[in-house]
Amino acid sequence: MAYTSSSLHLHKHLLLPKTTRRHTNPSFVAAAAKINGVNGHSSKKSPNGKAQINGDGKKGVNGSGRKKAAAQHINGNDRIHLSVSTGGAGGQDGFGLRVAFQGAPGAYSEFAAKTALPGCDTVPCRAFADALAAVDGGAVDRAILPVESTMEGTALRNYDLLLRHDLVVVQEINLFVHYCLLAMPGVRAAEVRRVISHPMALAHCGRALARLGVDREPVEDTAGAVEMLRSNRMLDTAAIASPRAADLYGLDVLAHGLQDESWNVTRFLLLSKPPSPVTLPMDADAKTSMVVAHRGGSMMVVLKVLSAFSSRNINLTKLEVINNNDGGGGGGGGAAAGHPVMILDTSARGAPTLRAFPHVLYVDCEGASHDPRVLDAIKEIERFAVFVRVLGCYAADSNVYDLQ
Numbered sequence: 001m002a003y004t005s006s007s008l009h010l011h012k013h014l015l016l017p018k019t020t021r022r023h024t025n026p027s028f029v030a031a032a033a034k035i036n037g038v039n040g041h042s043s044k045k046s047p048n049g050k051a052q053i054n055g056d057g058k059k060g061v062n063g064s065g066r067k068k069a070a071a072q073h074i075n076g077n078d079r080i081h082l083s084v085s086t087g088g089a090g091g092q093d094g095f096g097l098r099v100a101f102q103g104a105p106g107a108y109s110e111f112a113a114k115t116a117l118p119g120c121d122t123v124p125c126r127a128f129a130d131a132l133a134a135v136d137g138g139a140v141d142r143a144i145l146p147v148e149s150t151m152e153g154t155a156l157r158n159y160d161l162l163l164r165h166d167l168v169v170v171q172e173i174n175l176f177v178h179y180c181l182l183a184m185p186g187v188r189a190a191e192v193r194r195v196i197s198h199p200m201a202l203a204h205c206g207r208a209l210a211r212l213g214v215d216r217e218p219v220e221d222t223a224g225a226v227e228m229l230r231s232n233r234m235l236d237t238a239a240i241a242s243p244r245a246a247d248l249y250g251l252d253v254l255a256h257g258l259q260d261e262s263w264n265v266t267r268f269l270l271l272s273k274p275p276s277p278v279t280l281p282m283d284a285d286a287k288t289s290m291v292v293a294h295r296g297g298s299m300m301v302v303l304k305v306l307s308a309f310s311s312r313n314i315n316l317t318k319l320e321v322i323n324n325n326d327g328g329g330g331g332g333g334g335a336a337a338g339h340p341v342m343i344l345d346t347s348a349r350g351a352p353t354l355r356a357f358p359h360v361l362y363v364d365c366e367g368a369s370h371d372p373r374v375l376d377a378i379k380e381i382e383r384f385a386v387f388v389r390v391l392g393c394y395a396a397d398s399n400v401y402d403l404q
């Protein structure tokens with residue numbers, strides 16, 4: 001598969017935070033009200049560089065996002081599209097930055113990179129491991145990694161990758177993922193015998209594919225599937241990818257909204273080499289991600305971690321419990337099942353070392369890593385845990401972006 005670098009110009013829409021949305025009609029209505037966003041960002045920017053709605057700054061963002069403002073309903077569906085005036089929490093447009101992503105141009109990861117940093121140049125990579133190695137080795141400035149989805153939970157395989165590198169999380173991006181069924185021009189749905197896509201996309205569309213009664217074949221990424229279809233002129237095969245990929249590669253869209261759940265959001269993390277290039281003001285809505293390795297034996301440690309945060313009134317936004325010492329995948333599931341989690345220990349003097357931990361917690365909390373309450377909570381956890389590594393501190397962004 002020949003991957004080429006691309007420069008994307010995207011219209012960006014903002015969906016309301018998940019807490020304000022209802023789960024209703026499972027079918028996806030493609031109509032989008034493009035109000036103000038052009039090329040991923042418009043000329044109007046709030047003074048603090050945070051996302052605004054319709055340029056009037058009515059919408060709370062970056063973790064707050066509770067206010068419903070300037071909402072527009074589309075076709076009676078519960079999807080709400082709002083324009084945003086800047087990309088990337090913290091107002092960093094990313095001009096001059098190179099961001100590595102897995103996949104061919106048009107992959108969802110590329111959209112996420114462009115959402116985070118609208119001005120960046122995206123660099124396609126064959127695998128997530130290549131994207132992380134590229135930023136680690138200094139070939140690019142950032143890498144983008146999907147880490148969880150509303151339908152599948154934590155992408156353990158990608159967490160495994162992240163933890164093996166000395167990288168820091170600098171931004172989070174929630175992307176609404178619309179899946180379409182794409183085929184060569186003129187091909188009809190009844191002629192499709194096989195569907196190819198990224199394994200996650202195939203999993204997210206399991207029921208729809210079962211209804212179609214087609215064979216499924218995993219490939220490296222959604223846009224790569226489209227590229228494969230196009231370059232081999234496959235007439236009995238369709239691909240699951242975004243409407244944007246259909247445009248880029250000139251394919252027909254046979255069906256929209258293939259995902260089994262109407263609410264399908266993937267969370268991505270933007271990664272950089274340390275030290276973090278992001279400096280958050282003391283009063284910013286921030287999040288801190290960390291990994292806690294412990295001795296296992298009981299679930300008491302989970303209660304102790306919860307108490308370290310709750311006693312300081314710190315809210316957690318993620319807690320994933322991995323117990324992988326039973327050889328059978330107990331607790332961990334996914335790619336990491338049965339194997340200890342390998343974490344690069346950067347805390348010791350000398351060269352960072354890769355250490356194996358069977359019992360691990362992935363924790364995201366509200367608050368910055370330099371907030372005394374968060375610092376104290378981490379200190380308390382360090383007293384009973386084997387090891388704590390802070391993965392990054394970044395602006396909290398509870399918005400869900402919708403790119404088409």
Ligand SMILES: O=C(O)C(=O)C[C@]1(C(=O)O)C=C[C@@H](O)C=C1
Pocket residue numbers: 102103106107108109110146149177198200201220221222223266
């Ligand atoms: O294949 C792509 O387009 C990707 O960006 C990868 C990926 C993933 O790994 O989860 C990203 C978002 C969607 O959930 C489907 C696939």
